[in-house]
Amino acid sequence: MAEANPKSEYVVGVDLGGTKILAGVFTVDGLKCAGKAKLSTKPGRGPEAVMDRIARCVRDALDECDLDLKRCKGVGIGAPGAVDFDGGRVIFAPNLPGWKDVPLKKELEKRLEVPVFVENDCNIAVLGVHEKEFGGKPRNLVGLFIGTGIGGGLILNGQLFSGAHHTAGEIGHMVLAVDGPKCGCGNKGCLEALASRTAIFNRIQSAVKEGQKTLLTDLLDDKLEDLKSGDLRKAIRRGDKFVERVIEDAAEYIGVAVGNLVNVLNPELVVLGGGVMDALEDEMLGIIAEVAHDYAMPGANKDLEIVASKLGDDAGITGAAVLARKQLK
Amino acid sequence: MAEANPKSEYVVGVDLGGTKILAGVFTVDGLKCAGKAKLSTKPGRGPEAVMDRIARCVRDALDECDLDLKRCKGVGIGAPGAVDFDGGRVIFAPNLPGWKDVPLKKELEKRLEVPVFVENDCNIAVLGVHEKEFGGKPRNLVGLFIGTGIGGGLILNGQLFSGAHHTAGEIGHMVLAVDGPKCGCGNKGCLEALASRTAIFNRIQSAVKEGQKTLLTDLLDDKLEDLKSGDLRKAIRRGDKFVERVIEDAAEYIGVAVGNLVNVLNPELVVLGGGVMDALEDEMLGIIAEVAHDYAMPGANKDLEIVASKLGDDAGITGAAVLARKQLK
Numbered sequence: 029m030a031e032a033n034p035k036s037e038y039v040v041g042v043d044l045g046g047t048k049i050l051a052g053v054f055t056v057d058g059l060k061c062a063g064k065a066k067l068s069t070k071p072g073r074g075p076e077a078v079m080d081r082i083a084r085c086v087r088d089a090l091d092e093c094d095l096d097l098k099r100c101k102g103v104g105i106g107a108p109g110a111v112d113f114d115g116g117r118v119i120f121a122p123n124l125p126g127w128k129d130v131p132l133k134k135e136l137e138k139r140l141e142v143p144v145f146v147e148n149d150c151n152i153a154v155l156g157v158h159e160k161e162f163g164g165k166p167r168n169l170v171g172l173f174i175g176t177g178i179g180g181g182l183i184l185n186g187q188l189f190s191g192a193h194h195t196a197g198e199i200g201h202m203v204l205a206v207d208g209p210k211c212g213c214g215n216k217g218c219l220e221a222l223a224s225r226t227a228i229f230n231r232i233q234s235a236v237k238e239g240q241k242t243l244l245t246d247l248l249d250d251k252l253e254d255l256k257s258g259d260l261r262k263a264i265r266r267g268d269k270f271v272e273r274v275i276e277d278a279a280e281y282i283g284v285a286v287g288n289l290v291n292v293l294n295p296e297l298v299v300l301g302g303g304v305m306d307a308l309e310d311e312m313l314g315i316i317a318e319v320a321h322d323y324a325m326p327g328a329n330k331d332l333e334i335v336a337s338k339l340g341d342d343a344g345i346t347g348a349a350v351l352a353r354k355q356l357k
Numbered sequence: 358m359a360e361a362n363p364k365s366e367y368v369v370g371v372d373l374g375g376t377k378i379l380a381g382v383f384t385v386d387g388l389k390c391a392g393k394a395k396l397s398t399k400p401g402r403g404p405e406a407v408m409d410r411i412a413r414c415v416r417d418a419l420d421e422c423d424l425d426l427k428r429c430k431g432v433g434i435g436a437p438g439a440v441d442f443d444g445g446r447v448i449f450a451p452n453l454p455g456w457k458d459v460p461l462k463k464e465l466e467k468r469l470e471v472p473v474f475v476e477n478d479c480n481i482a483v484l485g486v487h488e489k490e491f492g493g494k495p496r497n498l499v500g501l502f503i504g505t506g507i508g509g510g511l512i513l514n515g516q517l518f519s520g521a522h523h524t525a526g527e528i529g530h531m532v533l534a535v536d537g538p539k540c541g542c543g544n545k546g547c548l549e550a551l552a553s554r555t556a557i558f559n560r561i562q563s564a565v566k567e568g569q570k571t572l573l574t575d576l577l578d579d580k581l582e583d584l585k586s587g588d589l590r591k592a593i594r595r596g597d598k599f600v601e602r603v604i605e606d607a608a609e610y611i612g613v614a615v616g617n618l619v620n621v622l623n624p625e626l627v628v629l630g631g632g633v634m635d636a637l638e639d640e641m642l643g644i645i646a647e648v649a650h651d652y653a654m655p656g657a658n659k660d661l662e663i664v665a666s667k668l669g670d671d672a673g674i675t676g677a678a679v680l681a682r683k684q685l686k
Contacts (some may be wrong), residue, residue, distance in 0.1 A: 110656035119656060168521050180621075189629070190421065191623025192497050195656035198620035203613050203652065205382050215616075215652050235384055283534050289546075291527035292509075294520025324545055327439035327448060327524035 030197050038062065038095060039352040040086050041156075043149065045346030046071060046123030049082055051089035052345030056101060056353055059160055063093030064345070071124045078124065079132065082170075083139040102143040104352035105342050106152030107132060113194050116146045145355045148190070149344055150197055154181025155188050155348025157299050157337050168295035171337075172199055173302035174282065179211075182293070200224065204284055214344040219285045225304050231274055243268040257307035264311055272311070276341040278304075279312040283319025290324040290332060301337035301344040309336045364514070367391065370485075371434040372478065372673030375452030377674060378411055380418035381674035384684055385430060388489055391672070392422030398627035407436050407453065408461065412468035416597060417662040425634045433681035435673050436461060436483030442523050445475045470635040474684045477519070478673055479526055481511025484517050485676025486628050488665050497624035500666075502530055502631035503611065507543075507549040511622070529553065533613055548614045552607040554633050558584050560603055572597040593640055607633075608641040612648025619653040619661060630666035639667045 037056040042049065049069050053062045065088035067081050069087060086103055107122030116133020118124075135142040147155075154171030158164055169183040180199030182189040188196055190196050200220035201213050208217025209227070221227050233252050243263045248254050263271040286298050298320070305312065317334040324332065337343060366385040371378065382391045394417035396410050415432055428652050438450030445462020447453075465473040476484075483500030488491060489672030496510040511518040519525050524621050530550035531541050538547025538556070550556050562581055567570060572592040573622055577583050592600040629645065646663040653661065668675060 059381070091461050110654075182621075184518060185516075187514075189513060189622075191657070192625040192661075193623055193656055195654060195659075196621065196623040198654050198657060200621075201620045201652075201654055202617045204532060206533055206610070206613055213654065246546055281535070284535055288531045288617075289621070290512075291530045292525065292618070293518075294525040294527075296521040323530075325439075325524060325527050325530055325542065327522055328527060330522050330524075332521075 040103045041345040041348030049085045050199035051085040054349035065089035102352040104348035106149035150179035151181040156343045159350045166297040169297045174304040175302040181298040222281040279315035283316040286320035287323025298334045370674040370677030378414045380414040385680035394418035430679040433677035435478035479508035480510040481676035484674040485672045488679045498626045501635040504631040553608040559599040608644035612645040615649035616652025626664045
């Protein structure tokens with residue numbers, strides 16, 4: 029991490045998740061991370077309390093690098109749901125109880141007295157990946173984040189593309205198997221119902237109930253509900269063929285989804301991120317890329333790159349800082 | 358059609374298809390069609406002969422409205438395949454034998470001595486629909502054309518979006534049913550393999566072979582290979598429940614595809630066109646819209662309109678004229 033410089037200008041990027049709030053302080057020039065802070069979200073306490081916690085997390089991150097709010101030019105924040113960017117409101121956030129039409133921008137500006145900008149978390153993450161990992165160069169980039177759910181974001185013609193009402197990039201709810209398993213959204217066969225951590229866990233849990241043997245039961249002392257992506261990697265590396273097959277199937281579905289997106293959008297770059305990818309890149313990326321190239325039409329395959337993001341958990345805070353910086357310029 | 362006006366400026370739009378070439382003369386101001394011409398493509402004679410025929414069709418259309426090439430400011434042309442817009446080349450056109458890396462712009466400029474601009478036919482058609490039917494207003498529009506195959510085009514942020522290598526919009530090869538029927542492209546379960554005229558015909562033909570009764574066999578004197586979209590409409594209107602079911606299934610698949618696109622791109626408008634839609638709008642549009650709204654996430658559904666294009670066969674020539682006009686401005 030860079031030292032706080034008395035002459036530098038800073039922005040803070042916030043990643044608001046269902047379980048934790050991350051905040052990172054970044055230099056306006058060079059987008060270097062000077063310090064970070066983390067708080068649990070405590071979503072059950074309701075929107076007001078969560079917004080207090082976000083403000084606290086921003087102050088904590090600044091304090092971590094011996095700065096205060098006067099040195100902060102702006103705050104960007106990625107929220108897990110549908111966001112009205114212009115109004116700075118969170119319309120709806122499925123993992124944050126009570127968050128319906130919450131004026132997040134206005135409320136945080138009241139608490140912090142600096143300009144605040146709000147976007148959808150996946151849009152923000154793809155902005156971070158595009159700017160920090162690829163120097164803002166790719167004109168057309170599709171980002172897919174595979175975690176508890178599956179989200180996405182689009183850079184088209186060099187800009188974040190968010191559609192008519194800022195909801196573009198709902199890649200997790202692209203249907204790939206019309207008669208497939210039920211998704212949390214109510215549809216059947218969405219990518220999220222086939223390849224998210226939730227989908228993977230569901231498949232493993234029902235197989236175990238039906239008598240399937242797996243190293244995971246030993247690894248977790250039979251507490252399968254504690255399963256994390258890292259446990260899947262451990263099981264595969266210790267030779268668990270069942271878990272390997274489940275992960276390969278998930279990777280194949282992701283590959284088909286990437287192929288669809290490549291055919292529809294013809295990007296030059298597809299970037300995969302999220303907790304599942306971070307833990308299982310070696311196991312999944314090769315399969316995803318092979319299947320995607322196979323499904324992509326010849327013209328769309330030209331010069332197409334499919335890679336994993338190296339930003340990990342930092343994609344969100346980095347992108348939120350990029351958003352704040354863009355808005356202030 | 359408008360009268361040729363001695364003071365007007367004109368552009369010609371060409372729709373190059375696998376079976377026919379259409380050319381339309383349009384006023385630069387107001388985009389009014391002053392005259393049209395049509396020639397068979399005769400693709401078997403090879404690219405040189407086809408390009409001669411395109412040039413002839415352009416001259417015929419101008420002659421039809423008592424104009425000559427001197428009054429034509431430019432020619433736009435939509436080609437059925439992958440197009441290198443900047444180089445004016447047709448990289449590959451599956452329905453035109455021998456068309457690999459053909460310098461269509463250069464060759465037509467040699468023959469016509471006016472500026473020529475080349476784009477993919479579906480991109481062109483969506484440009485025509487956007488400009489002529491909707492006054493260029495929708496910022497984000499997805500066009501789907503259901504015919505022998507299924508193609509699409511995207512207007513994003515008010516502009517034709519064609520991706521990194523001008524192949525964006527390959528909506529026909531979006532996979533909806535990973536274990537579905539084989540598609541001409543080699544993949545399985547593409548929208549085109551589920552809902553194009555070819556897919557509909559294949560399903561009907563195999564069912565008839567297996568003993569399915571349908572009015573179509575009477576309508577066509579047992580020559581099912583002559584089946585046209587209009588025959589399907591006739592059979593349904595005379596009470597053929599089997600054909601009705603086949604068309605409903607196709608409409609449902611198209612609805613799922615539209616839902617996917619709405620979730621990924623969040624457009625305000627989805628326009629459906631092509632021969633199958635033109636013939637079966639009453640039978641299909643309601644189902645498509647209902648299923649699409651059902652599959653779309655709540656945020657993406659906001660203010661979303663799903664309509665059928667009224668341009669029919671003229672979408673291609675109109676869009677090609679729009680392209681020429683845009684390039685000349």
